[in-house]
Amino acid sequence: MKKYLLILFLLPLALFGQTGTITLEKLKEIAIVDHKVMMPMRDGIRLATDIYRPKNAGKYPVILSKTPYNFNQWIDGKEMIRQYEAAYDAVKKGYVYIVQNERGRFFSEGVWDILGTPTTDGYDAFTWISSQEWSNKKIGTIGCSSTAEWQMAVASLDHPAHVALIPQGYGAGVGRIGNLYEQGNWFRGGAQQMLFTSWLYSVQNDRVRPTFPVDITQEELIRVSRNFDLAPESPKVDWGLALKHLPVQDIIKNVDGPIGVYEDMIRRKPNDPKWYQGGLFHDNMPFNKPSYWFVSWYDVASTPNIALFNLLRDKSKFPKAADNQYLVIAPTLHCSFKRATENTIVGERSVGDARLDYDAMTYSWFDYWLKSEENGIKSKMPRVQYYTMGSNKWQQSETWPPMEAKATTYYLSSAGKANTRNGNGSLVLSPPKTDQADVFVYDPMNPVPSFGGNVCCIGNAIQGGSFDQQTMELREDILVYSTPVLTEDVEISGFIESVLYVSSDAKDTDFTLKLIDVYPDGKAYNLDETIQRVRYREGYEKEVFMEKDQVYEVKLSALSTSNFFPKGHQIRIEISSSNFPRFERNLNTGGNNYDESKGVIAKNKVHHSSKYPSRIILPMIKIK
Structure with a gap:
């Protein structure tokens, strides 16, 4: 089960970066590596952060990925390759690359609550990063699924250093959009989507989980992380059987899973006030950031994801943001954009050659917004680039749906x-x-x-x-x-x-x-x-x-x-x-x-x- 969770974490990292093998030693040839930096939040809580920055002196733009998943550098080396690849690629292209654990996850202090983590954590991270001598005060955020869900609500706080977003498979961060009350993928049409039951079994913190002392130093964390990473080894569960258990509120308990936020969330209704107190983005919140959105046809939330994109293009509500929203829709499963091949099979249906150069797209976007490079991306990039299955081709449109529909x-x-x-x-x-x-x-x-x-x-x-x-x-x-x-x-x-x-x-x-x-x-x-x-x-x-x-x-x-x-x-x-x-x-x-x-x-x-x-x-x- 731990390996399964690591794969979930690594999928977002695999969305950009090299395909070769980058070791930590090779990364250190071009980067200053600073592990287990405990970044302070306004309430004194510290978030565990790994920072990779170019060796040459200067001020650089920052790419930040925040995650609930484990990225302790001492876990199985093969599992860390993609993080090092992403960091290597970013540093080589003149960026500082930062990975941070959410509040209450692994080495980060505090209490974790999926969808309820304070948006101020993101704001405070931007403030800390932009105050560093190596920062040019321009930060871009990137990630898929749980590394995307926090980006929209934090963007609504309009931190001056938060310049651009690339949210991918971001439905878990979408709350209420019009008549869609998804509340972070928890619902569809008022019915619970059961993905969170199985996901939280492996991810939610048990209320009795071990923690380190609050005054532990960075040096001590690096030393003890060789032996302890606070990652539970959850027993494997046959979810085809486990999800049949009734009542639903006891499913995780029935498989001896951790006691955590699930027991509270399962009791909420689609318009419960608690959905509006955490890190979800709702349609009454401001938004003023250029965003490059990535959606999949066979993901869990394509409709609310696209509905959010359309909402942000409304010039009457979001005049500063409306012209800087771009969308890609791929014929893939959740966070599987780069798994497209010459013959992309989704389930058992072939949808043809669905590949795109996601690395080039990512860095063209960040180069334009974070480095102020006049690369013409806004004139070259389709407003909506979508893949039509059956005819098996990429198409483009200025709107969604296409105007000719x-x-x-x-x-x-x-x-x-x-x-x-x-x-x-x-x-x-x-x-x-x-x-x-x-x-x-x-x-x-x-x-x-x-x-x-x-x-x-x-x-x-x-x-x-x-x-x-x-x-x-x-x-x-x-x-x-x-x-x-x-x-x-x-x-x-x-x-x-x-x-x-x-x-x-x-x-x-x-x-x-x-x-x-x-x-x-x-x-x-x-x-x-x-x-x-x-x-x-x-x-x-x-x-x-x-x-x-x-x-x-x-x-x-x-x-x-x-x-x-x-x-x-x-x-x-x-x-x-x-x-x-x-x-x-x-x-x-x-x-x-x-x-x-x-x-x-x-x-x-x-x-x-x-x-x-x-x-x-x-x-x-x-x-x-």
Whole structure:
């Protein structure tokens, strides 16, 4: 498990840097290496920091990466190679490279709280760094996932030395954006995303973890770090089995995991005040920093990530920042940009040659903002560079969605039996006149299993990516709706909205939706997926429960993709009430869900007619 965590840490570092082998000794040939610098915060807490700077005297710009993961230099040498490679590359290019542990992690003092770490820690780090004699007072931040999540909220504090950002796979730092109440990837549509359960098992600090004395010196830390790094060796867990445990609040306890922030977070609702007290970025916060955003189609949070990018381009709200936001969307899994190859396989689907020169992109961005080099990057760089699967090519646009994408509505229709791919569900351009509702039984004890998808950090429970869903579509609790075989080539690029008219005999339930590309041979590859907890259909400030058999309009959280559908393919959606363990099961009781062990079987219906126009709105581009 420790090795697994190190890989998670090293992924962000691998996003830029060399591919060769750089040892600490080789790094010292060009760099002054200063390990275990205890950087002071305003409240006296000190954060453990490694600093790599050019040997030649002078003032240099700084690249800062802050992480909750272990970077003790005395862990297995192979595991540190990529940090040294990133530092070597940065120093060689005239930068100071700094890696810092978050408050309360490993050698850093204080109490750690994922998503709740004070934003002032980042501000204070900028102040300390910019006051050093080797600093030119310009700092850029970079990182993926947990090394990205802190960047947006800290940027809102507008420290003068914080000049530019490169957040990658940054959904864990996105709180509320419009009607998306993700709260750091904890929710989608009001349902818990279970990735944090497995992730926190291995990452959260136990309340009884060992610590070093508060007055320990840098020299002592370097010495004792050879033997102690405060990294727990967590027993391996079969998360495919462990996540089935009920109640949800006891999952980590049930596998003898650490007692920490999970037990508090699992009780929060989507609009709990605690989400607004920590390090998440929300749409009411200021933002004034140039940012280069990196998103993946098969990551856990592509929609909220892109929604944040769009928000920051609003000149009325962010006049100073709007023209300095750029976006790249790759066809990869979480933080796997540089794993793209000549034949990039995501899950089991080939999406072609998806490579980009991320090193060049990174340093061109930092050279422009941190060194004031007139390299023309703003005129050369596409505002939005995105990869279209199916046609397997990089494209560019000034906006997202692309301006040529036209919203095209397809309505759900059937003769009352859309269950399974052998049913009669269809997607049509006009709503059916009469309602022949499709009915399925949702049993929380037998949920639809997650198969592939847009995930991260969930151990062995789910393999992310695109997989053939044909076997899954034989389940009676999955409704399948497909277009006729396409007679023209079309591209879907943008946000996919959906509205369902539903009823149930339960007080509360969920509805899930999955977008599928169906090939002529029947293979059905998933593109994106979403969920909506019906109790939050009127917003996340209140819960409104269902009355038996009353029909309700439910707007699901948006999906996102860019996919080419050649003629001969079909566009398909799947609808059900579970996608487990990607999302927690709704036990249908109307209770808290997190503290319940027994569920209620729900008889759920999807209605479709002129009165109940259940539909999906696709951003379609006709190919000339």
